[in-house]
Amino acid sequence: MAPRREPIFLERETYRRRRLIDAVRLLPLVGVLLFLGPLLGSGAAPRSTALGGLYVFSTWLGLIALTALLVRWLARAPGGVGSDPLEPDAAPGGPSTRAGGGAEPDAR
Amino acid sequence: MNSNVLISVSLIYVAFLFLVAFGADKRARAGRGAWLHAPIVYTLSLSIYCTAWTFYGAVGYAARSGLEFVTIYLGPTLVMVGWWWILRRLVRIGRAQRITSVADLISSRYGKSNLLGVIVTALAVIGTTPYIALQLQSVTLSLAVFNAHEPGAEVRLSTAPATALWVAMGLAVFTVMFGTRNLDVNERHHGVVTAIAVEAIVKLVALLAVGVFVVWGIAGGPADVARIIEASPISDWQINGGRWASLTFLSAAAFLTLPRMFQVLVVENVDEKQLATASWAFPLYLFLMSLFVIPIAAVGLTRLPAGANPDLFVLTVPLAEGRDGLAMLSFLGGFSSATSMVIVAAIALSTMVSNHIVMPVWLSLRQGGASMSGDVRNAVLLSRRVSIGVVLALGYLYYRFSGGGAALAAIGLISFTGIAQVLPAMLGGIFWRGATRVGAAAGLIAGFAVWAYALFLPSFGEAIFPAQVMADGPLGLAWLRPQALFGISGLDPVVHALIWSLTINTMLFFGFSLLSFPTPLERLQGAQFVNVFEHSQPGRGWARGAAEAEDLLIMAQRIMGGAEAQELFRAQAAAQGKSGYLPDTTPEFLQRLERELSGSVGAATAHAMVGQIVGGAAVSVEDLMAVADETQQMLEYSSQLEAKSEELARTARKLGEANAKLTQLSIQKDAFLSQISHELRTPMTSIRAFSEILRDGPPDAGAQQKFAGIIQDEATRLTRLLDDLLDLSVLEAGQVTLNIQRDSLRAVIDQAVAAAGTAGDGRLLEIRRDPAREEVTIRTDTDRLAQVFINLIANARKYCDAAQPKLTIWVSRQEGRLVVDFVDNGAGIPAEAQAVIFEKFSRLSDQQKAGGAGLGLAICREIMDKLGGAIAYLPGQGGAAFRVTLPADRARSGNSG
Structure with a gap:
């Protein structure tokens, strides 16, 4: 793996964080797709419990690993793991706000 | 195994939990409980989701329906993995609004409505009581399994209700001790949380131990287990798509809305770091809890006799293999699952009952006002303690009168469906500002009613709904059959009830929200909840x-x-x-x-x-307006202040500038005065010296005349100096009166040359002119202009150091204006001096020729300014060169300035 470069601009950092948050937001959708996957073609002949179990448990573990990885990255932010550059500081002891000048508007 | 041993071990285990809870509480209150806030403790406390129903029941479920049991864990996994969407928001709201329970969340969101608090509380109590009964049942059942291995089992089985009673009472004592010890402002229970974290580890270790034993002890490793599964009755995975998706959704919904889950997820949460860690760690916990479920079920189905209760495989498989120690561990795991769930559920329910039912009643009974009457603090604590007792008593009674057995086993999903009715009001409340109290109440009541009619009441069997009603509907209305509402039959009862109750619930919630109008407080709270990340x-x-x-x-x-x-x-x-x-x-x-x-x-x-x-x-709206106005005024006021301070800063800057100018002027004045006194003192000194000589003793006539001449010269010089000074001060003050007249430039220069020629020491100066070019008529104060010319010619005469000094006077037109250049053939003025020659008292050398005080050029500049012209030094002419720019004809008005 190539050495990580330090961000040159704050905007770039903010941008990265926004995308990271997007990825975290996408996780449950990924989970739904994975977990509902077995329903595809479920009208056909019954399948093997052992293989089905292998599928369910391996995707489950994969999702957990992916979440853990993204949360690890999220925790690197100076404002704390739950900080969003676009949100003003809301909770006491919560994330700090950085100047999110270059950040794009978030549809809320 | 002796059941007395089992009971002893259980008691020791319970005592250990008491100690853990006590120690954690003590540490937390001593301020040394930082580790209590560790994300891992939080994650483990979430494990109360895994009750005895899942500890024992998951294997039973798997033995009946194969892989479907896993949906109960997949739903919470999705919620945790999607923490950024809902949980992060809930936790922020919970912290910002100091939410104490799920009922409090709903009540607070919809304008602090107590009606909604009561509805949610009722829903929670009705939904949770059977669940508590289920836990009591699981403990007695598991005890019975051990007893069954002993002689006299029949006698002991009859004591099962007594066992349940003892368990219920023990749990009540524990919960009261650690759950209502403090009336915390943020409602956190460190002792309880730590105890259930310990229990979480025990049940995970127990289940994993049984699983490892089954896979590597009984079977010969994973491959062998796969073979056993393939050969077992659950080898075929027949997916019921509707149930799979519905149960995943249901478990996700229940995970958010169950009072006990809300308690540990939101109320006991300390910071977002806990949540972030739990977002993957808790799914991992669930993963591990369910990893060995299918193997245990398959092995149990294969090796145990056909009539064995699959719900107890976790216990009976080790027992059948003669592993008493493992069975004991497994029992403790099940015991932990049951007790931790009951404790937290009792705390959550008692908070809700106390805050939303008992306290409002108590307050309304004491109309005199809370401040005047008894001790509210004690009343709250007492009402909580009583509520805990009541909740556990209800659970016990439900257990007794439902008779235990299979009816209770199904209660898990029924309970989930009931409490999931809170979901629309909860999510609508935190994401949609338009959600209103009326909408929430309508949705909750309707969903609750549909659930009770279609799922909850039928679960009691014949006692509530006769078979005939179930088959044909009430009063023969077929479209109202409890398990086939509106004629849609063939659905699984749970899926059927879930779809209908939540659909009607959500539709009414939205419909009534759209049609009703919220009170100001509702709107305020709605904005606070929905925009929790913007509003601090x-x-x-x-x-x-x-x-x-x-x-x-x-x-x-x-x-x-x-x-x-x-x-x-x-x-x-x-x-x-x-x-x-x-x-x-x-x-x-x-x-x-x-x-x-x-x-x-x-x-x-x-x-x-x-x-x-x-x-x-x-x-009232007026109050809100007033608040808004106040804010507006504050804003305006602050912007005014800002403007004022800016103005002040500007003024201060100006003052500073003025001050600097004044200081500079003062310095200039001082320099001027010292120059003047110096200029005046030099001639005065010689006048005084010579007049003293004349007074003391008249010398010879020649000397006398010479001295008198010196005195006169010096006096003349003084007079000239004073004249110059006067002239300059008049010019500078702008009090000069100009005498405008028409004349030829040539005449003016002639006059100047003549005057300059007579003044001074008569040193020879050759003046070159081109009289033809000078034939221009000018209209200005010619006397003043001549004074400038005289000054320039006299200067040339005085300072031109050439052997044969020459002065060229050259008239020309530059950019439409008449200019007169005076160029001599001397050394000129050094570049660094050119900037100062027009200043007062600037003299280039010390030579006191002709008594110049260094005012001449200063006067010239003042005059030219007054006349509307200019005078400047012209460098690069091979000598000292001055350019006099005459005023433009028309610009000259002729009046004084």
Whole structure:
């Protein structure tokens, strides 16, 4: 793996964080797709419990690993793991706000 | 195995849990409980999701339906993995609004409505009571399994209800001890959380141990297990798509709305770091809990006799293999699952019952006002303790009268479906500002009714709904059959009830929300909840400060305890700039106080209590407007202040500049005065010296004449100097009167040359001119102009150091204006001196030729300024060169300045 470069601009950092948050937001959708996957073609002949179990448990573990990885990255932010550059500081002891000048508007 | 041993071990285990809870509470209160906030403790506390129903029941479920059991864990996994969407928001809201329970969340969101609090509380009690009964049943059943291995089993089985009673009472004692020990402002229970974290580890270890034993002890590793599964009755995975998706959704919904889950997820949460870690760690926990379920089920089905209860495989498989120690561990795991769930559920329910049912009733019975009557703090604690007892008693009674058995086993999903009715109001409340109290109430009541009719009541069997009603519907209305509403039959009962109840619930919630109009407080709370990430300011509920601070303090002391209340009041008073304990009852203060109180008694009750003292002042639109106006005024005021301070800064800058100028002028004046005195003193000194000589003794006539001549020269020089000074001061003051007349330039120069020629020492100066070019008529003050010319010619005469000094006077037109250049053939003026020659008293050398005081060129510049022309030094002409620019004809008005 190539050495990580330090961000040159704050905007770039903010941008990265926004995308990271997007990825975290996408996780449950990924989970739904994975977990509902077995329903595809479920009208056909019954399948093997052992293989089905292998599928369910391996995707489950994969999702957990992916979440853990993204949360690890999220925790690197100076404002704390739950900080969003676009949100003003809301909770006491919560994330700090950085100047999110270059950040794009978030549809809320 | 001797059941006495089992009971002893259980008691030791319980005593150990007491110690853990006690120690953790003690440490937390001593301020040394930082590790209690570790994300891992939080994650483990979430494991109360895995009750005895999942500990024992998952294997039973798997033995009946194969892989489907896993949906109960996939739903929570999705919620945790999607923490950024819902949980992060809930936790923020919970912290910002000091939410104490799921009922409090709903009540607080919809304008601190107690009606909604009561509805949700009722729903929670009805949905949870059977669940508590299920836990009691699981403990007695598992005990019975051990007893069955002993002689005299029949006798002991009859004692099962007594066992359940003892368990229920023990749990009540534990819960009261650690769950209502403190009336915390933020409702956190460190002892309980730590104890259930320990229990979480015990049940995970127990299940993993049984699983490892089954896979590597009984079977010969994973491959062998796969073979056993393939050969077992559950080898075929027949997916019921509807159930798979519905149960995943249902478990996700229940995970968010179950009172006990809300308690550990939101209320006991300390920071977002906990949530972030739990977002993957808790799914991992669930993963591990369910990893060996299928192998245990398959092995149990294969090796145990056909009639064995699959719900107890976790116990009976080790027992059948003669592993008593493992069975004991497994029993403790199941025991842990049951007890931790019951404890937290009892705490959550008692908080809700106390805050939303008991306290409002108590308050309304004591109309005199909370501050005047008994000790509210004790009343709250007592009502909680009684509520815990009542909840557990209800669970026990339900267990007794339902008779245990299979009917209870199905209650898990039924209970989930019931409590999931809170979901639309919860999600709508935190994402949609348009959700109203009326909509939430309508949705909750309708969903609750449909659930009770289609799922809950039928679960009691014949006693409630006769078979005929189930088959044909009430009064023969087929479309109202409980398990085939509106004629849609063939669905699984749980899926059927889930779809209908939540659909009707959601539709009514949206419909009534759209049609109704929220109260101001509702709108305020709605904005606070939905925009929790933007608003850090608490919403304001109290616009007028009519309340007496002292009454409030008395009331707060009774709820929060004396020291805490006094500290709060003192801090608030200090923040307002007052000393003592009685702050002004500003809206901000009342708001703050109300939220502190709501941490103890719930939002609705706190609102009502403060309201009693403040005089029941409900928030009106006018109040909100006033608050808004106030904010607006503050904004305007601050912008005005800003403008003013900017103006001040500008003024200060100007003053500074003026000051610098004045200082400079003062320095100039000082320099000027010292120059003047120096200039005056030199001639005066010689005049005095020579006049003294003349007075003391007349010398010979020649010397006398010479001295008198010197005196006269010096006096003349003084006079000239004074004249110059006067001239300059008149010019500078602008008091000069110009005498404008028409004349030829040539005449003016002639006059100047003639005058300059007579002045001075008569040193030879050759003047070159081109008279033809000088034939221009000018209109200006010719005398003054001549004075300038004289000055320039005299200067050339005095300072031109050439052997044969020459001065060229050259008239020309530059850019339409008449200029006269005076160029001599001397050394000229050094570049660095050119800038200062027009200043007063600037002399290039010390030679005191012709008594020049260094005022000549300064006067010239003043004159040319007055005339509207200019004079400048012209460098690069091979000598000293001055250019006099004559005023433009038309620009000259002829009047004095």
